[in-house]
């Protein structure tokens with residue numbers, strides 16, 4: 001490491017407590033101070049380049065320093081940087097909300113702005129509970145899928161099931177039960193899981209406000225994937241038992257699964273949809289809870305009836321973030337992003353064929369622009385993900401495995417040559433930990 005990188009790292013470690021990190025690891029594992037980014041590349045202070053194969057935690061869908069997003073945000077800074085959204089409004093929030101209503105499933109007609117993914121989950125859970133209450137029913141239980149992830153604030157953590165993040169906080173959590181996620185991408189697995197869902201709904205739908213799911217891909221749960229048949233069935237069953245369906249598309253939204261939204265693969269319209277991550281192209285924190293007119297109407301009455309949704313965050317609907325999101329939506333409008341991605345994901349799949357001959361590869365799975373290679377034959381204490389991460393970094397690729405799952409979630413602007421490099425480095429990294 002150069003003096004500049006090292007110095008930067010030392011200054012950082014004096015004062016910064018990093019997310020999702022055992023800070024002691026950094027006694028031996030260098031931090032990577034990033035100076036700038038362009039396209040799929042991140043550059044450190046030494047001039048080393050890294051392909052951002054995870055879109056910086058799944059947010060940066062059109063690459064770093066994207067020219068058209070840059071320009072829109074720059075223009076917005078000189079116009080209006082922020083204004084509160086209660087009693088006031090602004091053009092980027094209005095235009096973005098209209099665009100979102102137009103592109104999301106048909107029943108989603110209202111946009112509630114929040115400012116990060118977990119907070120959108122909190123708002124959706126509260127709204128669902130409050131809806132039933134306003135309609136005269138007290139339903140204080142939430143249903144979710146095993147292996148799910150919905151964020152890390154208390155409510156979001158409660159409906160999640162990644163024990164590494166959750167178990168410590170168990171005494172603090174809100175009431176939640178889980179039904180099994182389909183065990184693989186087959187239709188049989190989807191039907192089996194639907195039978196279990198119906199059993200639970202039959203018994204406890206009187207208590208359950210909402211069923212919350214990550215449609216098609218469970219991200220932080222190791223890029224676990226399942227068939228759209230499950231979504232179709234879950235929509236039918238939740239309607240039948242008067243339970244809301246919350247589609248958490250924070251990770252899957254905006255083309256990641258091959259269609260604009262994962263729900264589109266099943267042609268379903270949930271009662272709530274949460275969106276964040278790709279929404280602003282990875283520029284600024286912003287999220288939304290989208291819902292139906294039916295839900296909206298349950299809160300709409302005279303003030304003194306006390307049915308309003310009195311939830312707010314300081315940075316709700318920030319104009320700079322909305323401008324970044326509008327620029328991101330425009331990129332989708334002006335290019336055939338989904339068509340190009342389809343070709344790229346086929347190419348990635350083809351390139352990955354040779355991985356299946358490695359004896360430590362258990363499964364390769366793909367859904368749109370998410371491709372995962374699950375490894376087997378290791379204990380969790382071996383931290384093989386970390387080994388692959390360190391090797392890839394030394395070769396100029398940022399991979400960030402989830403346990404034993406190595407995955408690719410690159411910005412959509414990645415070129416075929418860059419895909420080759422990303423995959424070759426991952427292949428070598430996996431080969432090096434063969435026993």
Ligand SMILES: *Cc1c(COP(=O)(O)O)cnc(C)c1O
Pocket residue numbers: 116117118119121149150151152214219220248249250251252276277
């Ligand atoms: C990332 C994520 C969240 C949480 O969003 P944050 O902005 O990190 O709080 C919730 N749900 C899913 C599916 C996610 O991938």
